[in-house]
Amino acid sequence: MTMLIEKIKVDQIAARKAYDGAKALLLTTLLGEANAVGKNNGNREPTDAEVVAIIKKFVKNMDETIGYLESYTDAKAADAKVTVLLEKDILSAYLPKQMNTQETEDALKAAIAAVGSNMGKVMGYMKANYEGQYDGKLASMIVKTLL
Numbered sequence: 001m002t003m004l005i006e007k008i009k010v011d012q013i014a015a016r017k018a019y020d021g022a023k024a025l026l027l028t029t030l031l032g033e034a035n036a037v038g039k040n041n042g043n044r045e046p047t048d049a050e051v052v053a054i055i056k057k058f059v060k061n062m063d064e065t066i067g068y069l070e071s072y073t074d075a076k077a078a079d080a081k082v083t084v085l086l087e088k089d090i091l092s093a094y095l096p097k098q099m100n101t102q103e104t105e106d107a108l109k110a111a112i113a114a115v116g117s118n119m120g121k122v123m124g125y126m127k128a129n130y131e132g133q134y135d136g137k138l139a140s141m142i143v144k145t146l147l
Contacts, residue, residue, distance in 0.1 A: 008034075008094065034051045052096065065084050096131075098134065099133050105146075107130055108146060122143055
């Protein structure tokens, strides 16, 4: 079992014991999606990278929902927006810390020093060493300016 799945399971059980039904349900849904990825790919445990991708998908959908709810001014929409924002905060806690622009640039400079000036190799190095911690578009833009 991956460390991330284990942490989510522990937090889900803690939420159930604390009678926090909303959080427990959210984490149960997340675990179900994560386990489905593993089962659909050879009946195995999902990797941390796969779980992070699922969390990012959930967060992206929540951002779209928030944008949709902002077009309404009634109390129900405001309450729904608060709920979605709380769920987004819960899930965001499981995502790896994102590097800021300077940290990304420093990592890219180190990657260029390690693998040379081939953009594909530099981006491969970043993926292998900093998976999920940087914005790929920003990294690509920085690499283009550095090369």
